[in-house]
Amino acid sequence: MREKIKNQTNPNVSVDCVVFGFDGTDLKVLLVQRELRDNLNINDDTLVLPGDLINDNEDLDDAASRILTGLTGIRNIFLEQIGAFGHPQRLMKERDQVWLRAIRLEPSARVITVGYFALINIKNYKVKPAGFAKHILWHDYDTVNELGFDHKLILDTAIAKLRNKLYREPVGFQLLSKEFSINQLYTLYNEIMGGEIDRRNFRRRMLKTGFLKETDNFQEGVPHKPARLYTFVRKEFDNVSKNNFKFY
Amino acid sequence: MREKIKNQTNPNVSVDCVVFGFDGTDLKVLLVQRELRDNLNINDDTLVLPGDLINDNEDLDDAASRILTGLTGIRNIFLEQIGAFGHPQRLMKERDQVWLRAIRLEPSARVITVGYFALINIKNYKVKPAGFAKHILWHDYDTVNELGFDHKLILDTAIAKLRNKLYREPVGFQLLSKEFSINQLYTLYNEIMGGEIDRRNFRRRMLKTGFLKETDNFQEGVPHKPARLYTFVRKEFDNVSKNNFKFY
DNA sequence: AAACTTAGTGTAAAATTTACACTTTGAAAA
């Protein structure tokens, strides 16, 4: 770091969260409408990721937690950083620039955002509007088109990281209830991977790992044979061989 | 993002680079001595990663490139973001706080740094002192102990990312000369992985991928049988099956 | 010519992956 040049303006730094959820069938992502302020006559209902400026003296991770706690009330959410995104303001779309000026961020300063992704179980927690997000919705991941700022890029990066993570840790369990059937797990993984996983081989592989523990409970209220429910045992996962990778 | 709260101070944002090099035997990392300023009587020769504040209107990636070009003269360096690191200033060691105050960064503002890692071939480029790095050295990766700020954390994260990356892309070639022997490649990989790779199986696997092209050249000046040299053919890599991963 | 150092090579056993289709079970409908 060199001596500070005085005619530079420090950037605003925000944290934006990609919150993935799973409703049993589709992968969802939590989006908010860019807040309209009554005293502004700009018309802007662009969808963006939930986020906020970081506070002084606040860890980046803590800022992400704060945002999610505000939206969901949950305290210990699975959270992982995606990275920093920082296009200079001049590269933004006009609409985004207007919006930034409207809320009077430090004049002329750019915004650098640190992306996080989180996984939560849709059914367990009701999301609720927060100060920085009056309109909030679960959006189908597959059909997200355009988002404000560079949030589409952040979202794309997030799904890549999530897939990647699935190769090393059983993160998928964060998206399911405590007890789940093998086929629910299968549906989730298949959805995340966007792919063609063989159902029978999937079951065998998962059971072989040893970190799924059979319970005595079964699905209820389904109009067909109810499936046995399992729980995830982290302790067992930690023993699983991690020699899973070939390098290039 | 909410309306800017006026008593907040925007953080300084810097970019720090973990530059890995390979000298044929050991993995190295480029470090600089925290710059001593003659007009300050603080005694500080702490080693840190090369870095700098980002400029207004400068992409984060561009800032990292700029730093590396300053140190090495190379323009197209393999570079990848590691992530953002942002402990509030209050969590820093006293020595780091003193240093920051000494160079008069925006008073009381914290520093958020975005880490990058780069791979370069030590032999091809002479590193040279730059404005922000008067003393610069290749340090053995294995024996790096403590660094200023949270740079040790950044370094640890970088090596993890590098290993990780090796599972999906043949990045190791960035660290070697254009033509190299299989055993040079082996030594490098073994060094990065910190591990026990079987030499024979390594050779077979690498050759089988098809992205190593045999040349008619051999090592020169070695006091033993000279090894055949190969080049890396990216086009072929792109055809290699990427179905290399098992998930959990 | 002998000694040294790294290059370069093969195989068989074990483990893993893959492809693939029918039976079972409970609920709902007829």
Next chain:
DNA sequence: TTTTCAAAGTGTAAATTTTACACTAAGTTT
């Protein structure tokens, strides 16, 4: 109560990949 429906649950054989493992070849130096 029987039939129908929908998803649960199960097995195997062939192909592929991984693993473990030790000697010969070739060029340089002494």
